[in-house]
Amino acid sequence: MIKRRKTKTVSIGPLKLGHRHPIAVQTMTKVFTTDVAACLRQIRKLEKAGCDLVRIAVPTKADTQAFAKIVGKSPIPVVADIHFSSARAIEAIEAGAAKIRLNPGNIKNKKDIRRIIDCAKLHKIAIRIGVNEASIRDLKSDVAPTKRIALMLKEMRSFVRLFERCGFDNLVLSAKSADTARTIEVNRAIAENFDYPIHIGLTHAGLPEDALVPSSVAIGTLLAEGIGDTIRVSIAGDPVKEIQIGKQILRSLGLESRTGPDLIVCPTCGRCQVDVVALAKKVRKRLAGIDKQIKVAVMGCIVNGPGEAADADIAVCAGAGKGYIYKNGEKIAAVEEANLLDALAEKIENF
Ligand code: SF4
Numbered sequence: 041m042i043k044r045r046k047t048k049t050v051s052i053g054p055l056k057l058g059h060r061h062p063i064a065v066q067t068m069t070k071v072f073t074t075d076v077a078a079c080l081r082q083i084r085k086l087e088k089a090g091c092d093l094v095r096i097a098v099p100t101k102a103d104t105q106a107f108a109k110i111v112g113k114s115p116i117p118v119v120a121d122i123h124f125s126s127a128r129a130i131e132a133i134e135a136g137a138a139k140i141r142l143n144p145g146n147i148k149n150k151k152d153i154r155r156i157i158d159c160a161k162l163h164k165i166a167i168r169i170g171v172n173e174a175s176i177r178d179l180k181s182d183v184a185p186t187k188r189i190a191l192m193l194k195e196m197r198s199f200v201r202l203f204e205r206c207g208f209d210n211l212v213l214s215a216k217s218a219d220t221a222r223t224i225e226v227n228r229a230i231a232e233n234f235d236y237p238i239h240i241g242l243t244h245a246g247l248p249e250d251a252l253v254p255s256s257v258a259i260g261t262l263l264a265e266g267i268g269d270t271i272r273v274s275i276a277g278d279p280v281k282e283i284q285i286g287k288q289i290l291r292s293l294g295l296e297s298r299t300g301p302d303l304i305v306c307p308t309c310g311r312c313q314v315d316v317v318a319l320a321k322k323v324r325k326r327l328a329g330i331d332k333q334i335k336v337a338v339m340g341c342i343v344n345g346p347g348e349a350a351d352a353d354i355a356v357c358a359g360a361g362k363g364y365i366y367k368n369g370e371k372i373a374a375v376e377e378a379n380l381l382d383a384l385a386e387k388i389e390n391f
Contacts, residue, residue, distance in 0.1 A: 042293060045266040047237045050210055052166050053117035053138035055093055057212060057237040057269045062297035064092035064270040065286040066239075067279040068121065073103040079110050082279065087115045089283040090298065093270070095119040095141060098128050108135035119168070126152035133159045139166040139212070144199045145175050157206045166210045169199045172243055173217035173226075185219075189226045192217075193233065200234060212270070214239035223258040227267055237269035244274050251275035252285060259289050301327040301388075304337040304352055312340035314358040314377065323356075326385045334391055336384075346371070353391055356384050367391070 049058035057064060067086060071078040073096050083094050098104045098120050111118045119139040120132030124146050132140055133156075140160065144153050160167050176191050183191070192215050203211060213236045215226040223242055230238055240262050245251035255273045262268050271289065273282045290296040305320040320338040327336065337352035339345030342364055345357030355366040363380040365373040365387055375383040 042264060042295060043266050044269075045231050047235050047269055048209070050166050050212055050237050052093055052119070052212075055117050055138070057166075059237075059266075059269065061269070062092075063263070063268060063290055063295055065090060065283055065290065066093045066095065066119075066270055066272050067091055067282040067286075068095045068097065068272075070279050073097055073110070074106045076106050076109045079106070080113055083110070083114050083116065083118075085280055086283055089280045090287050091116060091279075091283045093117045093119055093138070095121045097121045098132050099123070099125075101128075101131065104128055104131035104135055107132055107137070111136040111138075126156055129156045130159050133163050133165060137165060139168060141168045141170050141214075143170045143172060143175060144202070145171065145195060150202070153202065154206055157203060157208045160210070161206075161208055164210075166212060167203070167208070168212040168214055168239055169196065169203070170239075171196050171199070171213075171215045173215075173219070173222065174243065185222055185225075188217075189222060189229060192226050193229045196230060197233070200236075209236075211236045212239050213237070214241075216241060216243040218243045218245070220254045220258045224261050227262050228265070231265075231267045238267060239270045239272065240268040241272035242274055244276070246276060248275050248277045248281055251277075255285065256289055259286075260293065263289065263293050263295060299331060299333040301330050301332065302335045303327060304335065304349065306337075306339045306345060306348060308340050311343055312358070313342075313360050314340065314363070316340040316358070319356075319358070319380070322381050323384065326381065327388070330388065332391070334388060336388060354384070354387050356380060 044059040047058045049056050069079050069082050098107050117138035120137040121141050122129045129140055147153050171192050215230050217223045240259055242255055242258055245254045259271050271286050273285045303324055308316045323338055335352045337349035337355035339349050339357040342357045342359050349355035350369045357364045361377050363375050364371055
């Protein structure tokens with residue numbers, strides 16, 4: 041059982057972040073913000089996939105105007121992604137953002153930061169202070185990794201102080217790098233030094249096939265240490281994929297709060313009696329609409345299958361031309377291969 045680090049509760053519209061609340065999975069829309077219909081279509085798909093909050097880029101005034109239309113129709117809280125412009129930040133807050141993501145390091149004038157804070161206070165919204173390794177002011181390319189972490193922490197500390205001096209503490213913190221090890225290190229340091237909720241993820245990790253491992257290692261390691269209140273898996277591709285991977289990371293650590301089936305599939309070996317992968321894909325399709333907490337296993341043989349699937353609620357272990365269905369480790373049926381899927385579906389439904 042993972043013990044989460046204590047963090048304050050921060051409200052983002054109806055969503056609450058902090059150690060007392062489920063870890064939220066988030067992503068960004070990846071269509072033009074000015075295409076309001078496309079943005080809303082993407083947000084609805086994301087919500088269906090289990091996205092808890094969504095961030096939208098608002099680089100121009102036309103974007104914040106479109107943002108206002110999106111916010112009112114979005115089924116999940118919407119965060120405005122701000123870079124370089126205090127005007128965009130204020131427009132987005134006034135348009136109804138539940139939170140803004142701000143890198144104070146790229147807002148040159150401190151007075152502008154204070155104006156943003158005042159506006160956020162007035163509208164009672166949250167701000168994520170996002171420090172990125174790539175945008176650290178004093179960072180030169182030959183700075184050693186440990187110094188980089190110290191610089192990111194120093195920058196975060198100065199921003200947090202600025203916000204606190206202005207009486208603003210509805211904060212979420214994030215310190216990101218494209219480097220997996222540094223992302224882990226810097227977030228450990230953030231967790232040691234602050235008690236605000238932490239957003240974790242890599243700044244960028246690559247195409248889906250390249251991004252999966254670095255993001256899973258960085259986010260998984262931190263979550264296993266109890267660090268992190270919201271996660272974003274960054275991949276160059278469909279944002280739905282980011283949500284699916286994020287939820288898989290949570291599920292693999294027992295941190296997913298929503299119910300739903302888990303599918304275990306044996307890795308297959310020379311003892312396999314059926315096409316396990318094909319059978320597992322069919323089982324996964326059948327499980328798609330099921331909303332109960334159930335662990336289902338698909339195993340390729342009856343030699344090791346029953347033992348290896350002992351902690352599954354329902355398991356099928358394949359024999360030659362037949363499948364044996366197990367419930368809580370006990371054999372309950374032997375079914376011809378042709379009828380296996382239907383028999384398994386029935387047992388799952390009745391479980
Ligand atoms: S369950 Fe059987 S087929 Fe699957 S990996 Fe284990 S021994 Fe091999």
